Amino acid sequence: MKKRSFTSLIAAVIAVAALLAGCGAANSGTRGNESAAPSGEAAKQPTYTFRLAESHPADYPTTLGDKKFAELVHEKTNGRIKIEVFPSAQLGEEKAVIEQVQLGAIEFTRVSTGPLAEFNKAFGVFSLPYIFESEEHEWNFLNGPEAKQMLEGLSDSKFVGLAYYDSGARSFYTRKPVTNIEDLKGMKIRVIQNKVNIDLMEALGASATPMPYGDVFNSLQTGVIDGAENNWPSYYTSKHFEQAKYYILDAHQRVPEVLMASKVTWDKLSDEDKQAIQEAATESIAYQREQWKKFEKESEDKVRAAGVTVTEVTDLKPWQEAVKPMIEEYRSEFQDILGAIENAKTK
Structure with missing residues (x-):
């Protein structure tokens, strides 16, 4: 009888330990991966921590746009999605970063359409000289359907184009x-x-x-x-x-600059999270353009x-x-x- 009681006690201890370990693993999370919330309705909503690579300094207008985007994503997802902005080429120069985003090793980036053209030829058009007469002319185009189609076409290169940012002349x-x-x-x-x-x-x-x-x-x-x-x-x-x-x-x-995500990352997200991220990107444009004019x-x-x-x-x-x-x-x-x-x- 005592032997059976002792065996039962050991089994109970092992079960509790396993349960605690499982809870710890569920809530620890991995960068770029989801971790389930502990209970209730929140348990259905995964949390993420992503990285956004930026080549310019922390106070540069594109970096400020990145940060506004990250802030809006955080708000729209009630803190479930956190995007950490890494300025000053901490994660690599633009071309190397684009390759990493393509592979899904980095989740988000802001890049110039110049090097991006090496991965998606359509964006080479922006490097053609004197095709825009003014800032107004440029943004008339960027806000139009053809420029939006170009962003959508980035999916062929394993990217998701989210928004255009200003970079002047x-x-x-x-x-x-x-x-x-x-x-x-x-x-x-x-x-x-x-x-x-x-x-x-x-x-x-x-x-x-x-x-x-x-x-x-x-x-x-x-x-x-x-x-x-x-x-x-x-x-x-x-x-x-x-x-x-x-x-x-x-x-x-x-x-122009392009704010974009890795398609590898994007395809793992729910429609709700995709919508929140896209809305945040679109809403960040006005702020980035305002910061650009000021800093320029x-x-x-x-x-x-x-x-x-x-x-x-x-x-x-x-x-x-x-x-x-x-x-x-x-x-x-x-x-x-x-x-x-x-x-x-x-x-």
Whole structure:
């Protein structure tokens, strides 16, 4: 009798231990994976912790947009979905991050459409020069159905396009003065790593030098490159203006940013969670654009105050004429999108 009682006691202890271990495992969770809530209605709702990779600093407008997006997702899911934003390329440079998102190793990212074109050719259209006359023209297109279809088309590349973010206009900055298109001849200019940008430099007579964004400062400092091209905020926050003190405002490109998710991650989510994330992304756009305008003006003012020589292009015709053959070369590839962009001009 005593033996049976002792055996029963041991069995009970083992059962309780197993139950406690099971509860601990259920609530511990794994990054990117779900963990069931303990009881009641909440038990039906999984929780997640995801990462969002960002190449820019913590106070940069795209990073602020990322954080607003994460905040809205947290609110809309009552805290069940947490998105941690990793700025300053902590998770890698953009091209490497895109590859990781494609594989599902990183769940979310914000990237330029420049490197994204290497994974989805349709986005190469944004690298074509002078296709947008103004910010208004660009956003007329980005808010239209064709641009939305482009985001949806990212699913073919194992991404989920959530929203476009603003990144202003890109212009050239160099180590020696450039006041017209002739001055660019033979200069080694860093470009985003895609074919359209390489072709653009050739059309303008410069020598394209593709390299990761993080390598540009040292390359300017050592003379590996003669210049680069980007918007006011990037020119300022990267401190490239310290090495390349001449900025020529030709606004050759308006290359939007894309906030996107891994399709591997997306396919694991419920329809309810997908809707919440999409709503959060859409709602974050206005905030990001507001932060962009503010920071763009601050960056320009600080760069000018630092003694940078700024040249405004008053006649774009020579620049536009130089790239016409290049645009025609790509027209068959982007014909429908270019048509939609043309139709988005302010009447």
